[in-house]
Amino acid sequence: MEILKPAVAGTLESSDAQVTVEPGSQGIELALTSSVMNQYGRQIKATVLETLKRLDVSNAKVTVIDKGALDCTLKARVECAVFRSCGASGGNIPWGGAVR
């Protein structure tokens, strides 16, 4: 998917993450801050990148502010932000396909 416009998903509440995606042209530029950076920083980054790859996003600026989200929450927020940026988050989501 191509990131068409800036979009945000998620909140700054505990156990959540706020993910912002913006159009970019130099691959994935990921900026991550996390309340559990030392323990889980690498895993969070890997999950975000994997999710973007599954959605076939190859160029984007991605900002993640993590508040201790589980992997499943991170995925949900990244996906929602990407679909929102394409104006496609409201219906016909490929559940079990690119979203899994």
Next chain:
Amino acid sequence: MIPRPRPERFRLRRTMMFMNAQKPGLIKDAYIYGCDSIMLDLEDAVAENQKDAARFSLYHALKTIDYGDTEVIVRINGLDTPHWQEDIRVCVAGGADGIRIAKCESAQDVLTVEQAVETAEEEFAVEKGRTLLMAALESPKGILNAYEICSASERMFGVAISGGDFRKCMQTTPQRGGVDMLAARGQMLLAARAAGIQCFDTVFTDLDDEEGFQAEVLQNKAMGFDGKSLINPRQIRFVHQVFAPTEKEIIQAEKILLAYREQSAAGVGVFTVDGKMIDIAFIPGAKRTIQLAKACGMYEEGAL
């Protein structure tokens, strides 16, 4: 993915706790509270501009979190919104045990949802008929059509009244003693029993009024409800206590079932237990008592 057992149409449902599907902090460990069912909410708890986000969150929660024996039901948005079809797709794809139809007013509403569920089961290769349905009656029209709603589909396991919207329609507010919803609760119970499905009462929202809450739960039990919707885990324990059978009831039920086993093997249909006449009409009630007792941890080493 966490494999879930095939949902049972009839199971213990004393407590159904509502949770906002959009809040990861709530849904990630919802199974620890010990309620019989959790109700992940895509409807009123989720702001209009977060409906999409709630579905992504719901999908991954369903696929990732092991809710164990806790039943997982999803409340979808009303049929008068642009959201319900995608809500159904995500419920079925994620493998929810059941769907709660909000603002249900007719058998046609149930059939409309059933059709969409069937289409989704096909799309996501989910076993046909797996996804159960229940209806929430939130208007006078829903209550008046309760029987046709309750008997509209083989997937229907229960019906619930939703007090907030219903009282608004009736121009009333919660009253001590429940006179505001007496007729509606009664009519819904009649319909549910006539159709052979379960019946659940509405939430009690004033968390500071413990006495009022307890009085309502006792009344629910006395009226014959199967359980109650809840908004806070601290309400669970009291409901489970009230809906648990007494020791006397358990002993009686055990005697009836043991005697029935013996007598029916000998070809006898009517017999006495402790001087009372017992026939086949007593058996379902006795079975339900034992099932409840087992679920409440009161019957672990019994003879049945």
